[in-house]
Amino acid sequence: MKSPIYITGLGVISSIGDNVDQTLDNLRKSRTGVDEIKILHTQLKGTLPLAEIKYTNQELAQISGLETWQTRTAQLSMIAAQEAKDSCKIDYSEWRCGFISANTVGGMDRTEDFFKEFIVDNSKGDLHDVVNHDSGDATEIVADKLGMTDYVTTISTACSSSANAIMFGARLIHNDIVDIVIAGGTDSLSRFTLNGFKSLMILDDKPCMPFDENRKGLNLGEGAGYVVLVSERVMKAEGLTPLAMLSGYANANDAYHQTASSPEGNGNYQAMKGALDMTGLEPSAINYINVHGTGTPNNDVSEGMAIMRLFGEKPPVFSSTKAYTGHTLAASGGIEAVLSILAIQHGLIFPNLRFTTQMKEHTFSPQVSLIEGSKVDHVLSNSFGFGGNCSSLIFSKA
Amino acid sequence: MKPLYINGLSCISPQPTFGAEFPFEAKRYDSNRLSCIEPDYAPYIDPKASRRMGRLLKYGTTVGLQALRDAGVGSPDAISTGTGFGLLDDSGKFLKNVTEAEEGVVSPTAFIQSTHNTVSSNIALTVGCKGHNNTFVNKGFSFESALLDAQMLAEENAAMKNILVGAYDETTDYSYTIMKRLRLIREQEIANLDLLQTPGSGTIAGEGAAFFLLSTEKVDTYAILHGSEILYKPTSTDKVKFKLEAFLSRNKLVLSDIDIVISGLCGDAKRDEMLGNLNDNYFTAQTILGYKHLCGEYMTSSAFALWLGSMIAKTGSIPAETIIRDSHRLTSNILIYNVYKNDHAFVLLSK
Numbered sequence: 001m002k003s004p005i006y007i008t009g010l011g012v013i014s015s016i017g018d019n020v021d022q023t024l025d026n027l028r029k030s031r032t033g034v035d036e037i038k039i040l041h042t043q044l045k046g047t048l049p050l051a052e053i054k055y056t057n058q059e060l061a062q063i064s065g066l067e068t069w070q071t072r073t074a075q076l077s078m079i080a081a082q083e084a085k086d087s088c089k090i091d092y093s094e095w096r097c098g099f100i101s102a103n104t105v106g107g108m109d110r111t112e113d114f115f116k117e118f119i120v121d122n123s124k125g126d127l128h129d130v131v132n133h134d135s136g137d138a139t140e141i142v143a144d145k146l147g148m149t150d151y152v153t154t155i156s157t158a159c160s161s162s163a164n165a166i167m168f169g170a171r172l173i174h175n176d177i178v179d180i181v182i183a184g185g186t187d188s189l190s191r192f193t194l195n196g197f198k199s200l201m202i203l204d205d206k207p208c209m210p211f212d213e214n215r216k217g218l219n220l221g222e223g224a225g226y227v228v229l230v231s232e233r234v235m236k237a238e239g240l241t242p243l244a245m246l247s248g249y250a251n252a253n254d255a256y257h258q259t260a261s262s263p264e265g266n267g268n269y270q271a272m273k274g275a276l277d278m279t280g281l282e283p284s285a286i287n288y289i290n291v292h293g294t295g296t297p298n299n300d301v302s303e304g305m306a307i308m309r310l311f312g313e314k315p316p317v318f319s320s321t322k323a324y325t326g327h328t329l330a331a332s333g334g335i336e337a338v339l340s341i342l343a344i345q346h347g348l349i350f351p352n353l354r355f356t357t358q359m360k361e362h363t364f365s366p367q368v369s370l371i372e373g374s375k376v377d378h379v380l381s382n383s384f385g386f387g388g389n390c391s392s393l394i395f396s397k398a
Numbered sequence: 399m400k401p402l403y404i405n406g407l408s409c410i411s412p413q414p415t416f417g418a419e420f421p422f423e424a425k426r427y428d429s430n431r432l433s434c435i436e437p438d439y440a441p442y443i444d445p446k447a448s449r450r451m452g453r454l455l456k457y458g459t460t461v462g463l464q465a466l467r468d469a470g471v472g473s474p475d476a477i478s479t480g481t482g483f484g485l486l487d488d489s490g491k492f493l494k495n496v497t498e499a500e501e502g503v504v505s506p507t508a509f510i511q512s513t514h515n516t517v518s519s520n521i522a523l524t525v526g527c528k529g530h531n532n533t534f535v536n537k538g539f540s541f542e543s544a545l546l547d548a549q550m551l552a553e554e555n556a557a558m559k560n561i562l563v564g565a566y567d568e569t570t571d572y573s574y575t576i577m578k579r580l581r582l583i584r585e586q587e588i589a590n591l592d593l594l595q596t597p598g599s600g601t602i603a604g605e606g607a608a609f610f611l612l613s614t615e616k617v618d619t620y621a622i623l624h625g626s627e628i629l630y631k632p633t634s635t636d637k638v639k640f641k642l643e644a645f646l647s648r649n650k651l652v653l654s655d656i657d658i659v660i661s662g663l664c665g666d667a668k669r670d671e672m673l674g675n676l677n678d679n680y681f682t683a684q685t686i687l688g689y690k691h692l693c694g695e696y697m698t699s700s701a702f703a704l705w706l707g708s709m710i711a712k713t714g715s716i717p718a719e720t721i722i723r724d725s726h727r728l729t730s731n732i733l734i735y736n737v738y739k740n741d742h743a744f745v746l747l748s749k
Contacts, residue, residue, distance in 0.1 A: 042501060043500055043501040044501055104513065104514065106535075108489075111493070112493060112496075112497070115493050115494075115497055116497060118572075118576075119494055119497060119498075122572075122575045123579070127576070127579060127580060130576055131580065133483075134482055134483050134535070134537060134697070135484070135514065135535040135536070136482070136535055136536035136537040136539070136540070137537070139536060140536075140537070140630075140740065143630070144631075149630040149631065150630075151628065152536065152539065152628070152630050153534055153536040153539050153540075153543040153628075154534065154535045154536040155532065155533065155534055155535070156484070156513075156514035156515060156533055156534075156535040157514075157515045157518075157531070157532060157533050158513050158514075158515055164532055168532075168543075168547065171550050171554070172550075174550075174554070175399065175550050175553060175554075177546075191496060191501060192489075192492065192493055192496065192509075195492075195496045195501055195504060195509075196492065196506065196509035196512075199503075199504050199505065199506035199509055200506045200509070200510070251530045251531065251532065252528055252529065252530070252531075253477075253519065253522045253527060253528050253529065253530075253531040254528070255522045255523050255526050255527060255528050256523070257523070258510055258516070258519065258520070258523065259510055266528070267528065270528060385515075386510070386513050386515070386519070387513060387515040387516060387518065387519025387520075387522075387531070388519055388522060388523065388531070389515060389519065389531055
């Protein structure tokens with residue numbers, strides 16, 4: 001194992017808070033962000049809930065400092081990445097700095113507005129709404145504003161995207177390409193995504209119930225989450241206090257089906273096992289698993305089976321925080337990385353909201369109430385996506 | 399980082415690059431939109447599955463599978479890919495369906511296929527590759543990030559012997575119309591083979607897919623891939639020179655060792671300014687080749703350039719229509735220098 005990668009800063013925005021402090025407060029108070037639709041312009045308003053950030057794009061632009069016509073994806077990314085950057089007392093100009101982001105939707109929230117007029121008459125539609133469409137665009141806008149451009153890239157592997165961005169960031173440091181990376185992901189809600197998941201019939205029309213026998217599907221959410229990753233050299237030279245270490249990671253493919261997980265969760269198992277093997281820890285050393293736990297029938301069975309295979313019938317305490325934030329897709333790995341590190345920092349284990357009935361396939365059930373003052377030294381965070389993309393990260397007390 | 403061997407490759411493009419002879423005879427187009435010459439997919443994709451698949455998913459998957467076959471590798475240890483816009487046709491189709499149905503009942507097929515990682519995961523699914531699988535989506539850095547991902551994997555893990563890397567993009571009716579409205583495309587139709595001789599405002603749209611089986615072991619190798627480097631928004635040619643010389647030096651080379659520069663000129667006078675300047679005043683001793691008049695401009699066109707460079711390194715022949723300036727050098731050390739808007743990237747390979 002090479003020298004460790006330290007995490008020295010966090011930034012997050014989601015339906016449960018505009019920043020790290022608000023998020024922590026809402027987690028402690030078991031306040032969910034899942035609510036009826038208020039912001040997204042959609043015909044589906046009133047038929048199902050979402051975990052929206054309750055600001056219009058104009059209001060977000062006030063916070064982010066970007067232009068109001070820039071995409072919601074970029075606005076969310078800017079707010080969380082800036083918080084992460086500012087939370088560290090680092091002289092960034094002294095180091096090679098990278099920005100590695102992730103998203104699935106790119107500028108779709110604006111493109112779909114453009115499209116309404118465009119499909120009727122292709123000489124119509126405001127081009128401002130479509131120029132920021134591609135996924136790399138939000139990343140470059142934010143990298144420019146952060147001034148972190150020695151390595152810039154974007155990953156899109158569906159719902160595991162930002163876990164892979166964090167992994168790639170750590171590997172860029174290991175391979176001496178940069179010294180500091182802000183890594184994570186962002187996604188905003190759009191009619192495109194909402195109707196896509198609706199067409200797959202995996203949305204719950206009530207607040208979701210991850211890992212519950214009676215779960216019906218997921219709730220979509222939006223947000224962004226980033227961590228500041230630094231090498232040991234940066235940490236020492238800048239005299240920083242690390243919040244945690246990234247001690248293990250792995251990316252595997254289920255190679256089973258384009259949208260479904262294998263029933264035994266092969267890819268999930270390989271990702272968790274690969275991350276654990278990298279740390280050199282025994283499975284029993286993991287104190288908390290922040291599961292992917294979307295609340296779909298398929299994901300939660302497969303993930304649970306893989307957990308049982310790796311950890312036995314009595315796995316570590318676990319919960320899905322998607323009952324708070326909804327499934328924020330490409331942002332989820334970044335947001336849940338932030339929550340995992342908050343668990344280590346504050347000795348907290350967050351409850352799996354709304355759980356009532358254990359799944360018949362599993363021998364265990366998630367944590368249902370907040371645990372405070374707990375010894376949380378090692379947290380496993382799972383992110384699994386379409387295309388069989390499975391990634392796991394392990395964060396450890398530094 | 400250690401170099402990797404290109405032991406297999408494949409390319410589908412607007413040119414006869416798939417399974418044809420090399421050097422190929424360049425195809426002339428009189429339209430500003432170049433589309434891929436599509437092969438019979440039956441030897442690669444089950445015809446029943448093929449009917450539901452979009453064009454890019456078909457040609458992307460086929461090229462990935464053919465690169466594996468070309469190298470005689472059944473399933474790689476990892477797959478890493480890049481795409482600028484991803485599966486744009488499926489995205490457009492789903493958006494149209496949702497808009498027209500006013501968010502009523504629509505089929506999920508186009509939505510599923512619109513996910514950026516569909517090609518990479520479809521190849522994994524087809525050959526049962528359970529290893530590392532990644533997709534990068536950052537404009538002109540998408541392919542180079544996948545190359546770096548592969549090189550780092552080989553560096554980190556001795557078990558990583560065969561890594562499949564590729565890139566793919568498509569132009570659709572919607573995207574072409576929008577690019578024209580944004581004036582990224584030439585106003586007047588231009589013959590593609592004349593594009594680089596007649597600089598003007600805008601370029602021509604293209605598309606394509608190219609995949610490479612990169613290996614830590616040398617087996618019937620096309621070329622050696624030394625590495626890649628990205629350079630975001632360089633403000634001056636001096637910055638480019640500084641970065642390039644450091645890159646070459648890490649690979650134990652100096653500028654005079656470079657025989658061929660494959661240059662990402664796109665025919666847009668403004669966007670080509672820095673490249674043209676470097677070709678005239680810095681790469682003075684090198685043979686300069688162009689390629690975007692053959693495949694058109696798209697975010698991952700540097701994968702086409704790597705295919706071209708690998709074939710030149712292997713055969714020692716240069717397609718006549720690529721030559722911008724012939725300095726009659728060997729075909730040993732080849733530098734690809736691509737520019738897509740703010741994204742500059744180098745890829746270095748050798749015989």
